[in-house]
Amino acid sequence: MKKSVFLGTVAATTVLASVAMAQEGATLAQVMERDELNCGVNTGLVGFAAPDANGNWTGFDVAYCRALAAAVLGDPEKVSFVPTTGQTRFTALSSGEVDVLARNSTWTYSRDTDLALDFVGVNYYDGQGFMVNRELGVTSAKELDGATICIQTGTTTELNLADYFRANQMDYTPVNIDSNAEGEQQYMAGACDAYTTDASGLAATRAAFADPESHIILPEIISKEPLGPAVRHGDNNWxxxxxxxxxxxxxxxxxxxxxxxxxxxxxxxxxxxxxxxxxxxxxxxxxxxxxxxxxxxxxxxxxxxxxxxxxxxxxxxxxxxxxxxxxxxxxxxxxxxxxxx
Structure with a gap:
């Protein structure tokens, strides 16, 4: 069932991708005319992309956006950061709302082909992991049989999680979330026993806790997650x-x-x-x-x-x-x- 939901999301986004296929040279011309780069980023993941109290964005992915703006427009400040969730990020890129997506996104076969996206490289080699409260007494992901697990919808983590639990003959109950902020809130409120996402995302989330030492990232890495910026098919120059x-x-x-x-x-x-x-x-x-x-x-x-x-x-x-x-x-x-x- 989860696989069908994932594929349904892919199919829906594919329709948008086919409509908004980029034209050769168009993106650079639009960015130059606008004199601003529209960069799709996370809604808020400390260390990767997050605004401060004054609305100033910083982070690993943000730095790439600023480098691209500097290369094209001569000024790293000429960037409009567009927050996107796991469900909205590819639609934002395919529809032309953003010129480039730099948002902890995994380069996969279906995204590269069926969604008509071009990943321009890998800026972080990652893998999916699990975080739990130390008080739970769990030291391995294989001890999570029957657990409730917070997971972002519209991400590769959904299918990875289903595959891992099936392969290890375990059951789980998903708690679906739209963003890392919601995941953190639900996890801290006790709505789920574990939170699963890319290991780097877990480290970033834990670092923002008042007492990070009370939470542990389990040793298992259950997938390959090559993360990188993406653009639309069709504009090879961009x-x-x-x-x-x-x-x-x-x-x-x-x-x-x-x-x-x-x-x-x-x-x-x-x-x-x-x-x-x-x-x-x-x-x-x-x-x-x-x-x-x-x-x-x-x-x-x-x-x-x-x-x-x-x-x-x-x-x-x-x-x-x-x-x-x-x-x-x-x-x-x-x-x-x-x-x-």
Whole structure:
């Protein structure tokens, strides 16, 4: 039954996607004319995308939006953040309400094909986990037989949860929620025994609790969740811009280009890859309809990938995530940018 609901959501969004297929070159032209990037983000997930009391957005995904705005419009502040839920995010992108979606979204087969979306890369390798109150006395997800579990609708976690419990011959009762804020509220109110979502999301949610040590994230990771920004099918130029902005942030970390030393490297670097990345040779930006300094501005907006990770979700933040799979390929991780040449 849950599988049918999931597929029904996919089919409904597919209709919208087919109607609002992007036209080649249209998105860049619209963003330039509007002089503002519309970026779809989470309704509120500390560390990834959340507004402060003054309405200023910060977070790991927010930093990507600002980098893209800097690359295209020359100013990281020229972004309108559009909050989206698990159910509304793909509709917002397909309908043209947002130009890019940067919202903890998993790159899957059906989303890439049936929803007519293009994921431009992976900015966080994740997996689904479970969080419980320490008082429950549970130390493994395999002890959750018969539990009530809070789960966001319209997400890959629904099907993953059903598959995991079926494979382990366990039963559960879902408590459906629309957003992380609602999930946190229901979980803290005792409406569910466990909360399941991406492990990074659980860490971000727990960090916001008054007493985070009273809650534990269970050791099991039950899925692969490659998260990344997405654009609509049909506008390959805009897809290139979104993809290579992400690659620029990743490559900058690999080559030691930071927000602090970038200007010096513009003047002094003899590394051909760095020279092309920073626009001092070859003018790669012209191939996408941008100027030579697009990547330089993207990096200056919030730093390279490592700087963004450390500032928003790294081990020295309340969220406390280790790099793990999200370390550079040279450091044993999966992070790998295609060559700038």
């Amino acid at each position: 897809g290139d811009i979104a993809r290579w902005t992400l690659n620029a942030l990743i490559a900058a970390e690999e080559y030691g280009v930071t927000s602090r030393n970038i200007e010096e490297l513009v003047r002094s670097s003899t590394n051909p890859e760095v020279q092309r990345l920073l626009g001092t040779t070859d003018e790669l930006g012209a191939m996408m309809g941008l100027d030579a300094e697009w990547a330089r501005r993207a990096i200056l907006a919030n730093g390279n990938y490592g700087e963004i990770f450390a500032a928003n979700i790294g081990e020295q933040t309340p969220i406390g995530l280790a790099r793990g799979l999200n370390a550079q390929w040279t450091q044993g991780g999966l992070l790998y940018a295609q060559p700038f040449r």
